[in-house]
Amino acid sequence: KQEVTQIPAALSVPEGENLVLNCSFTDSAIYNLQWFRQDPGKGLTSLLLIQSSQREQTSGRLNASLDKSSGRSTLYIAASQPGDSATYLCAVGYYTGGFKTIFGAGTRLFVKA
Amino acid sequence: EAGVAQSPRYKIIEKRQSVAFWCNPISGHATLYWYQQILGQGPKLLIQFQNNGVVDDSQLPKDRFSAERLKGVDSTLKIQPAKLEDSAVYLCASSPPGLAGRTDTQYFGPGTRLTVL
Numbered sequence: 001k002q003e004v005t006q007i008p009a010a011l012s013v014p015e016g017e018n019l020v021l022n023c024s025f026t027d028s029a030i031y032n033l034q035w036f037r038q039d040p041g042k043g044l045t046s047l048l049l050i051q052s053s054q055r056e057q058t059s060g061r062l063n064a065s066l067d068k069s070s071g072r073s074t075l076y077i078a079a080s081q082p083g084d085s086a087t088y089l090c091a092v093g094y095y096t097g098g099f100k101t102i103f104g105a106g107t108r109l110f111v112k113a
Numbered sequence: 114e115a116g117v118a119q120s121p122r123y124k125i126i127e128k129r130q131s132v133a134f135w136c137n138p139i140s141g142h143a144t145l146y147w148y149q150q151i152l153g154q155g156p157k158l159l160i161q162f163q164n165n166g167v168v169d170d171s172q173l174p175k176d177r178f179s180a181e182r183l184k185g186v187d188s189t190l191k192i193q194p195a196k197l198e199d200s201a202v203y204l205c206a207s208s209p210p211g212l213a214g215r216t217d218t219q220y221f222g223p224g225t226r227l228t229v230l
Contacts, residue, residue: 004155034218043117043204043221044156089155091219100169101146101219103155 002027004092006104013080014112021075021107023090028068032093035064035075037086038106044089048075080111115139117222119205125228131193134225138186138207144168146219147180147190148204156204162188195229202226 003026013019023033032051036044048057048064050073056065063076077084087106094100118137126132138145143164148156159178161169164185173180177196182188192199206219 036221041223041226043223044206044219046218046220049218091155101158103157105153105155 002030002092002094002096002100002102004090004102004104006088006090006107008107009105010108010110012110012112015080015082017080017111019077019080019109021077021088021090021109023073023075023104025071025073025092027094028071030068030092030094031099033064033066033073034091034093034101035062035073036089036091038089039086047088077109080109082111082113085109085111117205117207117220119203119222119225121225122223123226123228125230126195128197128229129194131191132195132227133189133191134203134205134227136188136190136205136222138188138205139209139220141209142207142220143185143210144208145182145188146204146206146208147188148206150202150204150224152201159190192227195227197229200227200229 005024007022030052034049035047037047038044050057050066061078066073087108089106090104091101120135145162147159149159150156159173160180162182165182178192180190202224204224205222208219
């Protein structure tokens with residue numbers, strides 16, 4: 001059974017710091033992995049999507065890597081800003097009797113000005 | 114392009130009452146999802162539609178939850194009767210058509226926050 005874990009559950013950093021959020025999954029037979037951002041009271045916004053054949057994706061100050069063999073993905077945020085404060089969710093897409101998506105519980109990030 | 118629309122945004126009901134949520138996906142998106150997100154947890158898939166057919170409803174509590182997608186566009190999710198543990202945010206998402214039913218990026222609506230007293 002696929003399980004997704006995110007560490008840490010919460011993180012507080014000063015503005016300008018580079019940081020790494022971690023996501024691990026138990027079954028390496030995935031189709032894709034997606035990182036989302038969720039602001040309080042809002043829906044989810046897709047940040048980066050990595051297909052199983054890819055190793056990483058970049059968008060601005062964000063870089064996500066994927067290591068299927070070890071069941072891990074990391075989201076790297078460079079030069080963090082207070083506006084980056086949100087919950088970051090990792091979601092794994094895989095096939096078992098149909099396509100399924102399973103989410104981690106998220107990492108709550110607070111960037112202090 | 115308009116995003117995924119959901120209503121209402123907030124709902125407070127007493128236990129054992131009924132409630133319904135509505136979702137309008139992005140135009141042309143064949144796949145529609147309903148998720149339940151309990152505070153402090155990630156979203157959990159309740160039901161997935163491909164056009165107007167159900168692809169996956171394995172985690173839908175069918176004794177009290179029901180969902181339909183009329184004409185492959187709008188969808189409604191109903192809870193009858195509600196329990197205290199149903200308090201959560203209900204998120205709707207949609208995806209454009211993919212190869213062999215596979216899914217790529219999901220686009221989420223703002224969600225409906227349900228409080229059951």
